[in-house]
Amino acid sequence: MRYYSFSSGGVRTKDFDIRHTIESAQPLTFLADYDQECRRISYPSGRRFVNMQFHGTKDNGSIGLDGDSSIEVKREIVKRFRLTDNMERLYSEINTDAFMDEAIRRYHGMRLTLNDPWETTVCFIISQFNNVKRIRRIVRSIIDRYGEHRDGFRSFPSSETLKDAAIRDLMACGTGFRARYIKEAAEYCTDNFNLGSLRNKSYDRVKDGLIEISGVGDKVADCIALFGYGKLEAFPIDVWVKRTLERIYFDGKERSIKELHRFAEEKFGGYQGFAQQYIFWNGRQSGRA
DNA sequence: ACCCAGGCGGGCG
DNA sequence: CGCCCGCATGGG
Numbered sequence A: 001m002r003y004y005s006f007s008s009g010g011v012r013t014k015d016f017d018i019r020h021t022i023e024s025a026q027p028l029t030f031l032a033d034y035d036q037e038c039r040r041i042s043y044p045s046g047r048r049f050v051n052m053q054f055h056g057t058k059d060n061g062s063i064g065l066d067g068d069s070s071i072e073v074k075r076e077i078v079k080r081f082r083l084t085d086n087m088e089r090l091y092s093e094i095n096t097d098a099f100m101d102e103a104i105r106r107y108h109g110m111r112l113t114l115n116d117p118w119e120t121t122v123c124f125i126i127s128q129f130n131n132v133k134r135i136r137r138i139v140r141s142i143i144d145r146y147g148e149h150r151d152g153f154r155s156f157p158s159s160e161t162l163k164d165a166a167i168r169d170l171m172a173c174g175t176g177f178r179a180r181y182i183k184e185a186a187e188y189c190t191d192n193f194n195l196g197s198l199r200n201k202s203y204d205r206v207k208d209g210l211i212e213i214s215g216v217g218d219k220v221a222d223c224i225a226l227f228g229y230g231k232l233e234a235f236p237i238d239v240w241v242k243r244t245l246e247r248i249y250f251d252g253k254e255r256s257i258k259e260l261h262r263f264a265e266e267k268f269g270g271y272q273g274f275a276q277q278y279i280f281w282n283g284r285q286s287g288r289a
Numbered sequence B: 001a002c003c004c005a006g007g008c009g010g011g012c013g
Numbered sequence C: 001c002g003c004c005c006g007c008a009t010g011g012g
Helices: A018-023 A027-031 A071-080 A087-094 A098-106 A117-127 A132-146 A159-163 A167-172 A176-191 A203-210 A218-229 A239-249 A257-287
Strands: A004-006 A011-013 A040-045 A048-056 A061-065
Touching: A004 A071, A011 A071, A018 A027, A027 A040, A027 A117, A027 A132, A048 A071, A061 A071, A087 A098, A087 A257, A098 A257, A117 A132, A117 A176, A117 A218, A132 A159, A132 A167, A159 A176, A167 A176, A203 A218, A218 A257, A239 A257
Parallel strands: none
Antiparallel strands: A004 A011, A011 A061, A040 A048, A048 A061
């Protein structure tokens, strides 16, 4: 079973719900511009600016490209949206009960995305004690102020750029108490540590490395491992995931983060990161309209 | 006016 | 290890 193929203009897709993928509080939610239906999407990716339109349905769709439609851009899209993932396999691994079955049916075709580690780090430092709408505003404000000027767009600012930012200017972007974390993380990732060095490491090593960064704790490290390094063993537990797990599996009784990690490990094994995105998004969508 | 948000660092017992 | 606190800011 193939879940994508190249076509003359762009990329054909199958089992790909672009709207839930874009909207589900992954880094592209914060970085990309998109219309209400998530048909037209554009975002900076390295030195490039991807400008795409989605046609068709989640069962049988295609991605068209404005401007640069080279093979490199198509490959970037396949990689970014993880279009090589075997969805049937992933679903069979996480479809462990009636609740998961319903979440999968409701958000069928929602993908994990694979994002730049530094961008992911900044996005999720900002995410702490914050809400999705405001995270997006803050990230975009940082791109507007610090993004490196390219041909008609600004790319996400590097750690070299952000390490020289003034705290008060970062706070003017709405970062609040997280401004200090962003600056310290930028200094550390420029002078003392290379995020790229974690590329081929195991989940445990990736997480151990990430947690050394200022402003990165257990939860944010799992987000970066999942969305920045593609580690499906990562299971970020935020307030929504915690509440949902307690409600569905523990009769509404509180459980420690540690206990919930053990639970997810046992229930979903090496695919818990994929399961997490469905638990998070289902919980958040039904928790608040 | 009030509570909450994809938590973290630091201090305490 | 667990618990508690402060933290900036705006959405609902």
